[in-house]
Amino acid sequence: MAITDEIFDFPNFPIEKQLFYTPGTSSAGGFTTGGARIMTYEPGGFAHLDIQPAMQVNEWDYPETSWLMSQGSGKILRVRLAPTPQIAGGRSTNDGVPWDNNSPWSNGQNWMGDLALTFGAVSLKGTSKVTVDTAAYGAIFSRGHLIGHKHSAYMINKVTALGGSKYQLDVSPPVRANIAVGDNAFNRPYFTGQIANQNDILATYDADMAGLIQMPKITLMEVIINE
């Protein structure tokens, strides 16, 4: 039984906070000598994404929040991650106009932009090591940054320099789709998931409001896209 489903783009609206994390789980059991309870780590795991939207303005004209609050029934959403410290090489170091001030009117200025990175080696689906060629950007990745391929985002757990501009990254969760040499590596990845806290994200409108609405924190859980 194959399930095909439409993937919706998450609305591109101002946010206050965002966190990508891969908690995984642990499992009781494993092999013990004397009935000792041992917790073993979960080899797989799913990624989570928390988003705290900023105060939304102009909801009268673009009721994106209204739409988003209705997507809790397992709809698959694709989120372009916002530039936060988790995004490598994102913040420009020269003196730009500080428009990235966490205000609702942040326009993303000071954001250096999407870097043209590629993967430098093959990684098979299910493995946890990828090789990225950072070209002229140098050693921009460190532990805690994210790397993206196709629909998925990965947390970098370890960086090993391979010489030249190539770096091997240990990532979690495991790679969801086969990576070929030359595939685009996103320093600002996409996350594909479902809203997990449907009941918590509802916020009601005032009838006489000016079009401002503050939406509670949204938690998304990863969905694996099989290709």
Added chain:
Amino acid sequence: MSDFYTTLDQYYGPADSIDDIRVVSRPLWFYDFNGAPLHIWKGQGTLITSDNQEWLGTVGPNGNDYHTAPAIQDGRDGTSATYEFSLEIPQLPDQDVRETYEQLKAEQWRVNGRSLWCYMAIFKVDEALRISTPYIAFKELTMFSPKFSEKIESNDGKSLQRKYVISVTTKDANFGRWKKPNGTYTDTMQKRRAAELGIALDRGCEFVATLANRTYTLP
């Protein structure tokens, strides 16, 4: 010794204290439904074994396992325990749970008499979901009656939720040993059975008569 146990031994090491043990092992299940084989494992995400087989993880992102498997005996005592495996139909996007449930109900003829294989896989450090050590089989069970149940559960008193669970009853290879034989162990009967099967002469039981009325001492 198989690769599985060699690797297990490596990880087990001297095991002087329980802190020494660093083995991550998970069960894998292969439901050989007629025409619709199903490979699943107890974990999150899609597992790929060294034979390139993909196994679907039964644990959801929030940590609950949709698949329930009982603890399995090794069966050396000769008894044939009954095991029940069940799966709660998960909520899938744009997929009506009840419809899936009804569809599965209509296909229950695929179950009876088919095998359910239980395997074990070992995960080395850094291997993630593509493992290199071959997995080993530790039990083959035979599936019998599928069962379908629906129940309404209260979600913390806030809302009611209908849950659909499918399960199969299985028995191991000891099943059926209590059945009485369909024939008598004599030369005449053996020859008659052979004739029925179209074999001209079966002398396999000619020695039976000589065994009567003799005393045997077991060494």
